[in-house]
Amino acid sequence: MLSRQVIRAFSSSHKVGFIGMGNMGFPMAQNLASKGFEVKGFDLSEKTLAKAEEMGIKPVQSVKEAVTEVDYIVTSLPRTSDVEQILHSSDGIFENAAENTCIVDTSTISPIAAKEFSQSAQKIKMQYCDSPMSGGVVGARNGTLTFMVGASSNEDFEKAKIVLEGMGKKIFHCGGPGTGETAKIANNLILGIQMIASAEGMVLGEKLGIDPKVLMEILAVSTASNWCITANNPRPGNIEGSPASKNYDGGFQVGLMRKDLALSLECASAVGAQ
Template identity: 40%
Template sequence: MFKLSPLGKRLGSIPFKPQPNHPLLNDESSVIGFVGLGNMGFNMAKNLVTKSSNSIIVYDINKDATSKFSQIQVPLSSNNDSPRISVASNLSEIAAKSNYIITMLPESAHVKAAYCGKDGLLAHLKPGTVCIDSSTIDTHVSIEVSNLISDKGAIPLDAPVSGGVMGAEAGSLTFMVGGRSSDEFLIAKDILQFMGSKIIHCGGLGTGQTVKICNNMLLGSAMIATAEAMALGTKLGVDPKLLSTVINSSSGRCWSSEVSNPCPGVLPNAPSSRDYNDGFASKLMLKDMYLSLNAAKSQKIPLLLSSLSTQIYGHVCNDADLANKDFSSVFKWINKK
């Protein structure tokens, strides 16, 4: 298990004390800041603004994404008939205007830069702000950033997700939450429920990230195994839909076979049936596999299968096209061999 820094240990034992006039989510004057409108973040933020009555201010370096988000049709604020969606010009504006901040970014470096960079979130963070990071990043970086957030009198939580783009679209994500106390977890749960169907308190700061990298480590290998099974069966002349039906009625059933089958045409809504577009990129799965290997190395745990799976995703990502495709495109890579 990862060890918290002395500051993390100290903060983890402090019971939650609401800030004076701390805004509650059911108060429409509370503003939600959202940073990161990629395939996952865009749909998560969309569910927030369409399901809650709160205003949302968004930021992303991709101006096309923020422009598209600003065009979502939602009712005006009942308080003053003002638009409930706005686009921040920088991270400082997000921090200054938000009571809740959610970050959904690709890697550890992006989260650290968003908070700790020049004119980043920390520079203008208000005491009492609830800061939820739903990125999948290194546990040590997560704890480091959380401690800096705590120093500002704000509330840090790590809350990575599982469920993929389809789960983000449907609002059925699973959130794995690490935080300083159960009271602070309940505050986060109030907002996460608009984006997910399962919100699980995993323990102290960083535990959400630990659970997530374990889950993705398993998922990465399971997808490769599913892709190999589908490739073998179809090469031997079995109809892929029939093969999938049998697998999903048998002991080989898993998320990769049932929800995101890697064989095109088996599931119409899966990324594989959209030329592997609009999913969880292979390069991000490779990043997550490395996170698990690095964590295992620190604990001296051999991960033989996961090491091999990481090598396979490395080969997939050597194909510039497949690197940005959904990680189920490992099926396509296998069939090229």
């Protein structure tokens, strides 16, 4: 097995097709380009494509262009149905990417669907690793994301890790296909609860007269400490660069959290969890 040092030395020769350059995907693609990966990027937004070129990412006008003649395909899409379309459409990945292409899907989708996508990829000699991330927009910009990876083999995981290390700090092999999504859904179920509680607590404290920054500092070192308090505080001005301090612009959308919580309910129902 190649050492991590050797793997990193090879990173500049890898070609990546990046699909979905939104609030999370764009800085992820930018980090890959800045670390020597040759990145082609596709997004439905022409404005995003124009910005991509300025950041060293080659913009392309179709999924087909993005997935041909690359070693890796990274997807960052909102929903299971979006990933399914990108994989199975006539101009999509399965029809146009070469054998042995590694698909690194960072979307948060159904674990059941992720297993099916992995099986379909194996049949045509590709690798599909469900690799959802955590860390928010700030983590995406800073290259400090955590990735949770479901892979068919340790070899597939090690291959995916080459590109994931260009975008994140901690990469976990959770197990077989679908386990990365399982970890992410469990994380976001807990996160959703923490976000609500953190926002309610901050509002209550401020209305009762405590300085919100003082309250944040107290909560950060007390039993209520969590990521929503220390890194993504909901009070504007408490943390520089957070969505709250930018008029709540460019953060994780409420609609996507609703989607993730719905996925957690679907999974709970499927396994009989009460």
